[in-house]
Amino acid sequence: MLQKTILSTCSMLILASTFNTTAASSIPLEKLTAFDAASSDRFGNSVALSNRSLIVGAFGDDDNGSDSGSVYVYVDSDFDGSYTDEIGVKFHLPTGSKGDNFGYSMDASGNILVIGVPFSEHAIHDGGSVAVYVDRDLDGDFSDESAQIITAFDAEIASNYGYSVAISGNTLVIGAYRDGGKGAVYVYVDSNNDNDFTDETGQKLTAFDGNSNDMFGVRVAISDNTIVVGAQGDDLKRGAAYIFVDRDNDGDFSQETAQKLTATYRSSNDFFGSAVAASGNTVVVGAYYDDDNSRVNSGSVYVYVDSNNDGNFTETAQKLYATYPASEDHFGRALDMDGNTIAIGNYQDDEGQRNAGSVYLFTDTNQDGYYTDETPQVVYNELAKPNDYTGQAIAIRGRDLVLGAPQSDGAGTSSGSVLSYGVIKAFRDCNELKNELASASNGIYNIDPDGNGPIVPFNAYCDMTTQGGGWTLVAHHRDGLNSINIPDIVTPSTFGVMGSANWQALRNNMNSGMMFIDEYGKVSTIGKNTLIDGNCTSINSSDDLANAPLSPDLALIWHSEDSYCAATGLDYSFIELSIQGTSRGTGYLNAGASLYQHAMAKFDIWPYSSTASVTEQNELLYFIK
DSSP: OOEEEEEEESSSSEEEEOOOOTTOOOOOEEEEOOTTOOTTOOEEEEEEEETTEEEEEETTOOBTBTTOOEEEEEEOTTOSSOSTTSOOEEEOOTTOOTTOOTTSEEEEETTEEEEEETTOOSSSTTTOEEEEEEOTTOSSOOTTSOOEEEOOTTOOTTOOEEEEEEEETTEEEEEETTGGGTBEEEEEEOTTSSSOOTTSOOEEEOOTTOOTTOOEEEEEEEETTEEEEEETTHHHHTBEEEEEEOTTOSSOOTTSOOEEEOOSSOOTTOOEEEEEEEETTEEEEEETTOOGGGOTTOOEEEEEEOTTSSSOOOSOOEEEOOSSOOTTOOEEEEEEEETTEEEEEETTOOSSSTTOBEEEEEEOTTOSSOOTTSOOEEEEETTOOTTOOBTSEEEEETTEEEEEETTOOBTBTTOBEEEEESOSSOBSSHHHHHHHOTTOOSEEEEEOTTTTSSSOOEEEEEEOSGGGSOEEEEEEEETTOSOOOOOSSOBTTBOEEOOHHHHHHHHHHOSSEEEEEETTOOEEEEEHHHHHTOSSBOGGGOOOGGGOOBSSSSBEEEEEESSTTSSOTTOEEEEEEOOGGGSOSSSTTOOSEEEEEOSSOOOSBOOOSSSBGGGTOSEEEEEEO
16 A cells, blocks of 8 residues: 655645654655745755755856856754754855856765765866865854865866765765766775865776766765666666675775676666665665656666675665656656665656656665565655656655755746655664764654654653763652652653653663763763673563562662672672662662662773762663663
8 A cells, every 4th residue: 555645735835744654753844945046046956964954956056157056054953853944054166167066966974065066177177076065063064164175086078077976984986977988986985084085095986898878977876885886878778787895895996896787677768877875785776767567767766685795786676666657757766765765756756747756765664675565655745836856856864854856946947946854764762863963962852762663753862972972861760759750751850760662662772781870970881781691680671660670679670699689798789770668778778769889890880989879879860872
């Protein structure tokens, strides 16, 4: 059954959404247009997401001359998933000139933004260049940073270096699809990890069987140590894709033997390789002129999974197509991938209006590497006008899905617009959020620990600064309480514990351990393996924080002891989360929120002068990561 999303509106900018997914929060889909929009700007021809920023290219903007191009940045300063309440900042190359097409392509990774300028003349006529911006202060705004300008070390006239770009970690990939008439790709590795690519020697990749008009490098993608290059003109435009795997992880792709992928059933003018994407062990290739199901130019997408994790993607491809394919839909014209979700542009879909466009989302919910057995979610825009081409550009990262509609006419012919869905999936926990959004601050965020499982996404407090950040608060407790509450959200100002199902899901995701902060700011930590290996009470047996196991007659969520598990003598360590009624005696053990470390040390960080924290504190925040 098709899951269909219709976008409607009650104002010019905010679109109500019926997007329905078990891993999504109800954040409205929004429509963005440039604050100075003009005809032929093509705002939305390229889009990117970086931490908390949405970046939009408008290569037809005329600020530095006709089609010089500009880029707009919108920073989600309050982390509410909305960009329409933010003031967009516009920037362009100070040295830009007529016909540069600054912003024609773009990609982002962490705090690095890469922008293609494929028709610039920094090195030679239409040789092209790339501008790299590093958000060094992590404020999400790239416009106040100086650009690193990179050109090909062997620049040729009209090679269009920068026509496609991709970045992952410290590796930058740049396509020059007209180089030498066949096309080439340049790879730069920031070997010094100083975010400076201008001092690196580029590697040049070409097809081992290249021919004129192959268009090798028309699209590029990178994930970890795998680079994918589209060559849509190969073999009478049947198309191909080449994969380069840095098998020894030395950063040198030029010494690797490329794998060549072609469509299972090839026809001339399919343009296989016109779009590519990659994530982990999965590579995706679009063939937007494929005549799938006897529908002329309906388009299709091929998925290749390296199931053996050996760098070999030559396994039988899975083929995806629109649920109701129609001629000239061009399914697969744009692609992006994040985790196990593939986003596919169907930009000439006629739903509602001719060439209104749509986007399909395929998620490998079973995480078995198969997408053909998944029901796609489809995003339409019922307000679209004819020839809006929604989905001509796509970016999906973490919680955000962004769709470019560069030929929409809201402020003049092809002035362009962008549709942004604020949350298509919640982060699994605070740690995943921290890894995705490095600049995230302490606060309450929506998380979904079991992904597509039965648990409804919920709000939780995240500590993003202490001990590397990424800690999820699961309990806030103090000595002397007669009961333990389960509030809607556990916060540093609210006592209580997280509900059992949510706690268990977070515990199942644990990869670091637990952290405790007392009322004086003292921090304790204990590792994951130590928690699991508790011989008296393992953390895995503590399913309900409101009713911790009695071990032996104390409510302990973890307990390790060299003998008897009686919490006597000097050979035990434990984490207590108890009420007054389950605390023994009137001495130091009469404490509800406390930590103990006797004899052999168990905690990685122990800030207390004695073996029992209870002598120095009365209150604890309990975090997991």
